[in-house]
Amino acid sequence: MAKKEHLFIVFENLIKIKSECSCEIFSECGLSDITMKQIGYLKVIDEHGDVTFSKLAKITNHSKPTITEMINKFARMQCVYREKSPDDGRIYYIRLTEKGQRIARAEEKALLRVIEKMADSMDEKEMESLIKLLEKVR
Amino acid sequence: MAKKEHLFIVFENLIKIKSECSCEIFSECGLSDITMKQIGYLKVIDEHGDVTFSKLAKITNHSKPTITEMINKFARMQCVYREKSPDDGRIYYIRLTEKGQRIARAEEKALLRVIEKMADSMDEKEMESLIKLLEKVR
DNA sequence: GATGATTAGGGTAATGCTAACTAACTTAAT
DNA sequence: ATTAAGTTAGTTAGCATTACCCTAATCATC
Missing domain, CATH: 1.10.10.10 (Winged helix-like DNA-binding domain superfamily/Winged helix DNA-binding domain)
Structure with a gap:
């Protein structure tokens, strides 16, 4: 249970980062609303x-x-x-x-920015194992 | 590069699953619009x-x-x-x-459903390493 | 009298429509 | 080949509905 909760928090964080990125893109375009x-x-x-x-x-x-x-x-x-x-x-x-x-393409771009952040914070091997883990979810 | 692209696809899939879950919740409530x-x-x-x-x-x-x-x-x-x-x-x-x-709480619930799916498709050890990997992203 | 919620009455903007129009193309008959 | 008669693409005019927000006045309770 604790693990799920932990994972929940981690993902919530990721999603928050992503939505911040897309808001950023809209306001960069001067179209916040x-x-x-x-x-x-x-x-x-x-x-x-x-x-x-x-x-x-x-x-x-x-x-x-x-x-x-x-x-x-x-x-x-x-x-x-x-x-x-x-x-x-x-x-x-x-x-x-x-x-x-x-x-x-803001959503797409926002996700890309998050992926960039990920790539910055892990090495090739870690990326690979992350992909392997998440690929299984359907 | 290929790794980032791969990770992008994997995450896009996760996000799609999550948004399907939240749409599901709204339509379960008969409030699709x-x-x-x-x-x-x-x-x-x-x-x-x-x-x-x-x-x-x-x-x-x-x-x-x-x-x-x-x-x-x-x-x-x-x-x-x-x-x-x-x-x-x-x-x-x-x-x-x-x-x-x-x-x-639909968003929260949708994320929980996705986490459930994740938990179903991996073991304790895998969960742990997933958490460790994603925790680093800021 | 002051406060919490409601009612009455109103404004603006978003989002959509039908009907009528103009301009540009196609067809068919001479 | 020309021209008259449609057809099609997009626009304009004018309207209806709904979302969303307000002020002023009212009612009940404190």
Whole structure:
């Protein structure tokens, strides 16, 4: 029992470090009060290449005007910009700015920072045994 | 480099398991679209014992009517109830129901479930070395 | 009279919609 | 090949709902 408790504390610490890292990233971008929903949309845009307004409307199950409004807001926040399709003048691709991408990938980045910290505090052999231990959890 | 990447994947998996666990808890409670803010309030109520309306107003830096409304909403969601003070008829304590407590502690509970999974997949000795390894990260 | 909670009534912003429109493309008929 | 008639992509206008917060007034209790 004591071991589980101990492990709990250790992990709580790790998770705290990670969430501090992601908050850091949001405030680095000057977007401390971005919502979970907004981050979700940025992730969708990040994950699907060449997203158009209609496509995003379908993916997120929203109307086209809703998407227009959302993208306008993101554009004002300098997270996205429109890129006109060279083949079809009606179509605009929604592209993430560097800032938009940073936000979309903040969780990933935060985890990476934590991994860096780990790597700094242990040697190759220890890393290896850590991986072996955690790999088993399903 | 490869080791870090590997560790990244392993941790990503753990985090995914944990967030699945907390989503599970919210949907077990029939509150899949509860907001972060609401969870925050429930946590405040959970952490401070004997919270009154005025006290919660002070803690959260909101007006009393705002608190009344918030608590009414939580009461409708069956997350809290009022308990009249035996000493002072003007005072009501805000108490979490079992459901409210489950929500307030969902993150904690989710982590516990993951720890359980870990404990299931390794022996005492392995647990010990895992703790030793992760303890170093600051 | 002071204090704790509520009620009444209001404001703003987020988030979503439908309907109508413009611009750009496609098709089909001449 | 041209042009008229659709179709499609995105935008605009206008509206509804909900979240979230307030002040002022009220009621009950101390």
